[in-house]
Amino acid sequence: MIRIMAFGVVIGLMAGVARAGDTIPEPDAILHGQVCLTGGPAADTDDVSVIARTMVSGQMVDVGTYKMGDQPSASDCLGSADCYVLRMRVETVPQGADPSGSAVVLSPSTPATVELFVREGTAPEAPAGTILVDDRGMIRQRSLFGTAETSDINGDGQKNLEDHALLEQALGGPATPTTQPCDPKDINRDGYIDLKDFARLQDELS
């Protein structure tokens, strides 16, 4: 009897070793901020969703969705109740193992690229940029624009030297994170006001 039990323990340990090649769960990655629509940030009562997708085994898969108002307790980001909180499951996948297909896959040397989309009501999804998930337990703030990129910073319908002056004043260094939500000076919608935005505006003005 004791021999049979010992045999069972050995088999159990071997099964445990075999499982060591499987995916390893990591802390979720969290992205939060405001969703910028025409006319200003989306409110928590709006029919607006944020969707995150990433490439797993050659296919784009959903790794997180947040519908505005889903998590009202997480209401203090950017000093506003109208915040999205996108939680993405993360796994580390050892070499040779298959990812599960519904999580951001983290590898030691290559950050995972996550594509973001904003869906407003029944309108088609609007691309809202990309983020890199590059560390465990990542928490990052970023406004997402559900509207098309535009260099018309002051919203007067024209792209001209007035927009140029506004951007020039805001440039504080190589990469200044946007401090106010839905800042139209972040022309390429990447969360920073920097020389990339400046180059875009200059291209369009020249």
Ligand SMILES: [Ca+2]
């Ligand atoms: Ca303008």
Ligand SMILES: [Ca+2]
């Ligand atoms: Ca930018």
